Amino acid sequence: MLTTRVIPCLDVKDGRVVKGVNFVGLKDAGDPVEQAKIYDAAGADELTFLDITASSDNRETMYDVISRTAEAIFMPLTVGGGVREPEDIRKLLLAGADKVSINTAAVHNPDFVKVAAEKFGSQCIVVAIDAKTVAPGKWEIFTHGGRNPTGIDAIEWAKRMVSLGAGELLVTSMDRDGTKAGFNNEMNRAIADAVSVPIIASGGVGNLDHLVEGVTLGHASAVLAASIFHFGEYTIAEAKAHMAAAGLNMRPVNDKHLDM
Amino acid sequence: MTLNAKTISILDYGIGNLLSVQRALDAVGASWTMVKTPEEVKLSDKLILPGVGAFMHCANTLEAAGLNEAIIEHANSGKALLGICVGMQLLFDYGLEQGRCDGLGLISGYIDKIPDQQDDGSARKIPHIGWSELFLDEECPLFHNFSHIPAAYFVHSYMVIPEHSNHVIARCNYEGADITCGVQKENIFGLQFHPEKSAQAGLEILSNFDSRI
Numbered sequence: 001m002l003t004t005r006v007i008p009c010l011d012v013k014d015g016r017v018v019k020g021v022n023f024v025g026l027k028d029a030g031d032p033v034e035q036a037k038i039y040d041a042a043g044a045d046e047l048t049f050l051d052i053t054a055s056s057d058n059r060e061t062m063y064d065v066i067s068r069t070a071e072a073i074f075m076p077l078t079v080g081g082g083v084r085e086p087e088d089i090r091k092l093l094l095a096g097a098d099k100v101s102i103n104t105a106a107v108h109n110p111d112f113v114k115v116a117a118e119k120f121g122s123q124c125i126v127v128a129i130d131a132k133t134v135a136p137g138k139w140e141i142f143t144h145g146g147r148n149p150t151g152i153d154a155i156e157w158a159k160r161m162v163s164l165g166a167g168e169l170l171v172t173s174m175d176r177d178g179t180k181a182g183f184n185n186e187m188n189r190a191i192a193d194a195v196s197v198p199i200i201a202s203g204g205v206g207n208l209d210h211l212v213e214g215v216t217l218g219h220a221s222a223v224l225a226a227s228i229f230h231f232g233e234y235t236i237a238e239a240k241a242h243m244a245a246a247g248l249n250m251r252p253v254n255d256k257h258l259d260m
Numbered sequence: 261m262t263l264n265a266k267t268i269s270i271l272d273y274g275i276g277n278l279l280s281v282q283r284a285l286d287a288v289g290a291s292w293t294m295v296k297t298p299e300e301v302k303l304s305d306k307l308i309l310p311g312v313g314a315f316m317h318c319a320n321t322l323e324a325a326g327l328n329e330a331i332i333e334h335a336n337s338g339k340a341l342l343g344i345c346v347g348m349q350l351l352f353d354y355g356l357e358q359g360r361c362d363g364l365g366l367i368s369g370y371i372d373k374i375p376d377q378q379d380d381g382s383a384r385k386i387p388h389i390g391w392s393e394l395f396l397d398e399e400c401p402l403f404h405n406f407s408h409i410p411a412a413y414f415v416h417s418y419m420v421i422p423e424h425s426n427h428v429i430a431r432c433n434y435e436g437a438d439i440t441c442g443v444q445k446e447n448i449f450g451l452q453f454h455p456e457k458s459a460q461a462g463l464e465i466l467s468n469f470d471s472r473i
């Protein structure tokens with residue numbers, strides 16, 4: 001059976017993890033590679049780095065981070081943030097990313113997704129969709145962290161991104177992000193049921209039931225969360241055990257996992 | 261160029277990023293080298309045939325580089341060959357992605373799309389992305405002493421339809437579709453999933469390819 005992926009997301013700024021958990025015994029909690037190893041050992045199914053580096057001068061540090069991470073862990077690694085042109089994708093893939101996530105650049109230039117998928121293959125192109133509820137049962141694409149409306153309908157946008165070659169969609173509810181109130185499952189379901197590719201639910205996880213609901217109610221193929229893992233509220237193992245108990249197919253956490 | 265008999269050759273024919281395969285082999289202590297030309301293939305002991313993207317593009321690129329004969333000769337000489345992902349699909353007679361296109365014909369069978377409908381008529385998500393549980397032929401040396409979680413990471417929209425079931429060494433069930441994800445015909449092996457991205461389970465398979473085959 002296909003298992004539901006649990007994907008921790010790490011925000012990386014200037015090569016350092018912004019909100020990393022301070023695990024006991026971790027030499028450098030700000031080192032993305034150390035964090036990645038912890039999540040790998042804990043049974044994470046995939047890892048996402050979101051590069052929130054403001055200055056393009058510091059972009060090069062991200063390639064080094066990715067390269068060192070890919071040497072240390074052997075699971076899929078997705079990198080997003082600041083992906084604007086094919087050259088960015090090429091560099092990220094060469095550094096060791098398995099997939100790249102395109103966000104704002106897709107809104108500004110949808111054909112970028114097509115060019116990227118044709119050049120690098122749909123399997124490595126994730127399109128990140130940031131959407132907000134604008135009316136009951138209606139969601140709109142927003143950019144710039146949810147500040148700027150675009151007038152684009154989220155479902156139509158999702159279908160268009162898939163038709164242009166997106167291999168997966170990372171769907172973030174900007175209403176829910178940071179609220180700990182759970183995913184926007186109504187929106188996620190509407191998008192998941194409208195497209196042929198898997199969707200990754202993101203934004204709003206506050207407890208382990210929310211992860212379950214992301215799949216059962218939101219029809220997501222994978223769930224992404226940041227703070228509940230980073231701040232040590234729950235471990236990956238606890239999350240997967242809870243989801244398995246709720247009847248979802250989960251890749252078991254390795255017996256050799258660290259006690260965390 | 262001379263190649264150490266213990267060295268695994270990774271075929272670089274301009275398709276995909278081979279870094280993760282190299283790093284995974286490093287992690288299990290296997291020595292590897294990159295090979296590009298038919299001459300280098302002929303000097304190889306164990307050969308890994310990677311592949312990513314569309315079958316036709318991979319097959320055409322391989323043929324344009326004049327590598328088909330060298331790979332077939334390698335396989336017929338009894339030396340180990342491991343195809344990964346589309347590299348596994350290339351081992352078969354033909355593929356149907358973007359139209360019919362010949363493969364290497366080393367194992368009987370063909371490549372077809374994963375059906376996008378389940379038996380009950382509901383939609384099946386394509387591509388098959390993520391970790392699926394493996395059902396393994398434990399006799400196969402690739403899975404020798406397999407102690408880790410038998411699940412592996414997949415990304416594919418097409419699957420192999422082998423002519424002979426005795427070539428199947430691994431299967432998975434994706435939303436009701438029975439998918440052949442590992443094959444072996446004597447010294448020729450193929451894996452649909454990515455061992456280099458399948459955590460400890462994948463590393464163990466690569467280690468077995470290095471030390472037990």
